[in-house]
Amino acid sequence: MVNHDEIVYKQPMTDRSPLSPPGRLLCGPGPSNVHPQVLEAMRKPMVGHLDPAFHAMLESIMDLLHEVYRRQDGLALALSATGTSGMEAGFTALTEPGDTVIVAAAGFFGARMAEMAARHGARVIELRAPLGSAVPNDRIIDELAHHPETRLVAVVHAETSTGARHPLAELAGAVSELDALLMADCVTSLGGMQLEAGAWGIDYCYSCTQKCLGAPPGLSPVALSPRAMERIRSRRAPAPFAFDFELLRRYWVERPAVYHHTMPILSYYALHEALRLVLEEGLEERWERHAEAGGYLQAGLRERGFELLAEPELQLPQLSAVRVPRGVDGPAVQARLLAEHGIEVGGGLGPGSPPIWRIGMMGTNATTETADRVLEGLDAMVPVRALAGSAA
């Protein structure tokens, strides 16, 4: 018998009924709907995190991530953490208190990068640009020239709050000639648009699983350059435990001798299958599919008189921020799309956002059929005649 030393806890009334979540077409800024084969993979027997079968799968995931990030050298693995923690892991591992960090912020996630860097003790130079644009690379390079002590430059490849792309390829070369490392938020870009971590020279990329990769949320795939790994090895003080990439590298590579943490095993099954499907489709073919679905949606939106927030030459295919027309209640349309059509689209993010809807064509959902469903839903809510000359 258990000896119940002292039990004074009084049971409250808690809702104990089982879940019955409704079916949704997830066309917001993420998550997207999980690919059925990825869900199937999560049903496979769960082995332990030290099982030889699990070791083999982790090796395969590293190889697959090197391919999907397009980086042959350095380190590619997935953090047992969210995409947000992937952002924090970068500042945690690659900066030390007092380091100068330049952050290009043209939206919510750029601003969050600046906030996080400051929380980690960095001297943050935040370069801002209007929502829907990108901080010009020339400005970043100028700032770097004025601050040669800069240790890290952080940009958002695909700004999820505005639907705008940062032209990364053009930036990377300029940064790599200096001592600074380049960190890129690839949360909304990985698997959905061209990203060349190796050729472009991005030192730290982080992403998530629930957008263009088509897996459920829960892990943060990352890719580090050899320069980033050197930086980590030469730190004055060790990083916090969870984001110590040298420990993580040993845990992934030298297993089972090194123990770090118990991994979310079924989430890794899901990631493995999702990455496998990306390469089965072909990475470039997948970028193409996102481009087609997004372009189709955006053409349909413009035909109806909607305006997009992002500058046309920076418009992401996989995420469209649509201005809510004057006189239309944006959140009410979102709520009705969800309740009446089972379609999720996002709203503006953060207090500084103009009234927008954010529509994602990501992963499994990046098809013209999905775009048609969203457009039909919008048509039922916002008749075209209401749009004539009304865009705010």
Next chain:
Amino acid sequence: MVNHDEIVYKQPMTDRSPLSPPGRLLCGPGPSNVHPQVLEAMRKPMVGHLDPAFHAMLESIMDLLHEVYRRQDGLALALSATGTSGMEAGFTALTEPGDTVIVAAAGFFGARMAEMAARHGARVIELRAPLGSAVPNDRIIDELAHHPETRLVAVVHAETSTGARHPLAELAGAVSELDALLMADCVTSLGGMQLEAGAWGIDYCYSCTQKCLGAPPGLSPVALSPRAMERIRSRRAPAPFAFDFELLRRYWVERPAVYHHTMPILSYYALHEALRLVLEEGLEERWERHAEAGGYLQAGLRERGFELLAEPELQLPQLSAVRVPRGVDGPAVQARLLAEHGIEVGGGLGPGSPPIWRIGMMGTNATTETADRVLEGLDAMVPVRALAGSAA
């Protein structure tokens, strides 16, 4: 058409075959086998993290966690992170550089607490005790009296590396009279043995999902006292973003106005169902089931001449550390149990461990039937006659 600026990446040969993990009976130190209803819950339609249906589920999870942790006040939620990160979150949130922290270390996870606290800049007083025992509460209280500036006392409720219990109830009262907070590692105890976070006065408890709760790994359920929340609100500098509990509280409670991160939605479905099943069974009935299964296994082991590492009065029911008999190759037995019987048991953890097997009776697996399967497997590997007078 996508304009492929520059593609120089060469495709390596990666194994792209689908997963085919073997079925296992998971009787190591965790994970345990996932309850079938928990797996079913993960198959339900995935909604977005800002869906009203998801809000309702998070509220329910908070209520369920208050019940399972037996704390009515303060904050109970699950971190979107591993149990290891639950440990780190405690030091991150509750200490600031230069703070004095007393850590009671009688095994791998106690030692890891001391390491993590040091990584976060604490002045660590590490009290050690032999493997299989616990640091006497009197020693901790003496040390506190000598160091009244102590801000945090950290202990491991159920030391997963040795199978020994720390008598927490007796310690908590002494700590709460001082300025220090009490933090307890409940990774292996939550749901498997008596734990009264409220009545005992534990200020920060953290756990995992994959042991006595019977869900897959991926989240870290935590419970904080009002004192812990006050400590967090009065920090000199904000904590890192991921583990800022005041932000997390707002994200869980004031949604959808506050955005923090995208949660691992299916992992929360799993946790919801697992907690529901714990309370459907009855928390005390579940403790009892773990006590019975563990007691049965331990009696069977002793009958066969095996010796347990933990002191008998501190022996956990849900985890048994068994000394490998002299002349027996421990890792070889583990490997054969896995390959020939499909049964996972653990080995010693860390270079300081004596040769042991660690056998878990946790969650769904805490039954006498499971214990019999493990004993039968061991019998096939280590005949009783080999044990006569052989225990190392």
